[in-house]
Structure formats: structure tokens, C-alpha cells
Amino acid sequence: MNDSQSTSLPTIAQLRDNSLSSAVRHEIERMILSGELPTGSRLNENALAAKLGVSRGPIREASRALVELGLLDLIPSRGVFVRRMDKQDAQEIYDLRAGLTGLAGSLLAPKVTDGQLAQLRELFGAMDAAAMEGDFQSFYGANLEFHDLIVSFTENSRLIKAYRALVKEFHLFRSHGLVQRDAQRLSNEEHRAILESLEERDPAAAYETSFRHVANGKARMMTALDNLAQAAPGKPTRSKPGSLHVIE
Template sequence: MPNTTPTSALAFLQSSSLPMVMQEEIERLIMTGELPVGSRVNESELAARFNTSRGPIREALRALEEAGLVRNEKNRGVFVREISFEEADEIYELREALEEVIGRRVAVAMTPDAIERLRAMVEAMRSAGKVKDLEQYAQLNLQFHDTLLDTAGSRKLTETYKRLVKELHLFRMRALDSGGGLEVSAGEHSAIVDAIASGDPEKAGLALRRHVAGSRERMHKAFGRPDAGTANQTVDSTTEGKTR
């Protein structure tokens, strides 16, 4: 009697993993701007593009809705989610706290070899900034922070942080471009590496928190908000409390 189990198992694996693959591909289209913020996501077009049925696309979009990247409007369809300035500002505030936790954990876990890899990333970021290669800079920035996140070694922290970063992606790109981030961000990352290399959790945590506060202030500047100075209030008050 022939054994059909391997074939059945393969078919199950393919059917169960396809929506996940589609989720990753659609997310990539959103993150690169090929599916712009506010645009309608066409299931049929995506199914044709990826040579699959609409079922896996629909499942992928449900997962992306849970991840906060798309929204489903009744009788209208699925759209790439637009985040208001106010919501982005709240997310930045949360990121400040999370980055401080990451810095504290990484300062006691980072190896000398990993420090050198971070320094190499910073130099590559500096080069990308000089030639105004925004896409390359953004990728290196993501790689830098992913390295810190992996080193922090907390699954729950990783899940929370990555969701926030994905929601902020388009805002951060605009802040880098028109908020002056390319000119100063590499220097901020260099300071982060120095703080981590010191092995001082408090110093590393504060360096990362300052970096996010700076990014938040650049977002205010890019969007022409008069309250740009509020981005540093938390850091300033934190610093003041530590120096008294």
C-alpha cells in the first residue's frame, strides 16, 4: 500500500505557509512605497502578480490589518493605513521608553565583535547620508536597530517594538528627508555605539532615548509643527532628575 503521508504533509505545509509568504511580500510593497499610504489594495491584482488565488492574499491582508499596516473599510475594500501626526507622535513617545530598555539590556550583552560590526554600519550610514541615498540609509538604520533588538533578547519586546517601527516607517522616511535627519543621524548612532561599548546600562539607555527624541523632533520639523521642542522634554526631564 503506497504511503501518501509525505505528499499530504507537503501540500499542507505549502497551503499553510503561502499566506505568510504573501504577507511578507505585501508588507514589502508597503514599506518600499510601491503600495503608498492611503492607496487601495487590489486583491485580484496581487493574486495575479504572485500567481496565486485570492484566498492567501485575503488571509495575508487580515494579518496585516492586525499588524496595523492596512485597514478594511466595509463595502470599500482594504487600504494602506494612514497614521495621523498625533498617533505617530504617541508612538514615538512609546519608542523612547522601549529604546531605553533596549539600550540597558544591550550594554551588558554586546560583544566586542558586535560593537565593531555596529561601527561599520555607522560608517556605511555616514556614507549614504553624504550622497543623500535615503533608501540605503533607511535600510542600514533598520539593520542597526534590529541588531540591538536581537541582542536585547526579549521576544515580547521584539514583537512590540517591530510593530511600532512598521507603523512609523513612512513618517521616519519623511523626517529623514526634510527634517534634516541625514545630516545628524549617523552621529547619533555613533554616540549610541560608544555608550554601549562603555558597558554602562544607564548611559546606553539614555543615548538610545535621546536618539529617538531627536527623531521625534525631526518629525515635528518635517511636518511643520510649532511644538517641535516637545520632543526633548522627556529626555531633558530624565536627565535633570539624574543630575540633581
């Protein structure tokens, strides 16, 4: 190996630093998405470095990556803050998700396997049981997995990356009181339509049912937010740490 080749390869120290920065980024991301770092809060580099047992360098690198991902905001002369999403942000993400979800359905329909359909049916059944019991947490987890599987089954790496980035971003939008059993039941009836279109290997129907499901989810979210505003006039529907969030 000549000198020019050797200098292009990362050193062990660089690999170790990259691995550490990645681990720190994933941990800060987890803290943001779980609500441990509340929306609107300022990132304290010293406190995070002490908590994670690292220097401030990996914290800064992780912060830059999470700014690019849309989970943090860099405000000049003030610092880095956990991004606070408003109603307009949520609407825009729903619109994008509708298109990506429809695309995923249309791409998957012609090539979906029996094994993949079996996995989706199992999740549909889990959501049905959770909706009957009013178990939002179980419904929510199965719902996320149902849609993520459809996207991942397409094996389109760019679609998968774009979809998952949107889902992470939407987790910043939290609003207490959006959990209703009727909404879960309606949502799962739409899941049934998506599943049936995939079973029929019909790309057009898979696109339509998937797109309409997310569009309906957006409408349900807007109705719930309006109801909250009417129930508590003068109080903005702002994100609250630890409150439940809805994404269909």
C-alpha cells in the same frame, strides 16, 4: 500513533496552504512598504490574485494578518485599504520606539560582545560617510540596521517582535522633503553617544542616549513637517507613494 494524535497533526495540504498564505502575506507586505501599493489605496483581491498567480483565499488570509499587523485597515461595507498614517500616528510610534530603543540599550550594555561592538562601529562609520556625502539612501539603510542590530543583540524575542512591528508601521508614514544633511549629521552624533555608552557597558547611559536619540528624531520630524506646511500653506502633509520616509 492513535487516532486522536493523528488528527491533531497538520496535513500536507494544510502545511502547503499555510506556506502559500505566508508567502503571499510577505509579498503584499513588501508591496505596501515599498509604496507599490500606495497608502489609502483599496486592495483589489482579483487583481492581486492574478498578479501573484494564486486564488483569492490566500489573499484574504494575508489581508487579515496584515490588518492585525497594522498595515491594512478593514472598513466594513467598503473593503480593505492600505493604512494611511497621519502626524499623530507617527508621534505615537516615535514615543513607543523611544521606550523600546532605550530598553534595548540598557539590556544590551552589560553583555555586549566585542564582535557586536565591531559590527555597530562599522555601521556608524558607514553612516558617517553617507552623511558627509549627503547620501540619504545609504544613511537610511545603515541607520535601520544599526538600531535593529542593537535590539536583536538583546535576544529578547518579544522586544524584537514589538520593535520590528513598529518600524514596519512607521514605513507607512512618508513625507517628501524630510531629508537634510544637517539632520543626518546630528543623528549620527547621537549614534556615537549610544555606541560609546555600550562600549562603557553602562546600562543607564545606554538607556538615556538611546531614548534621547529617538526623542530628538521625533522633534526633527515635527520641525520638518512644520517647515513643509509653512512652505506650502493650505496643502496637507500627506503620505505620497514612493517618497522618502524618515525614522531615526
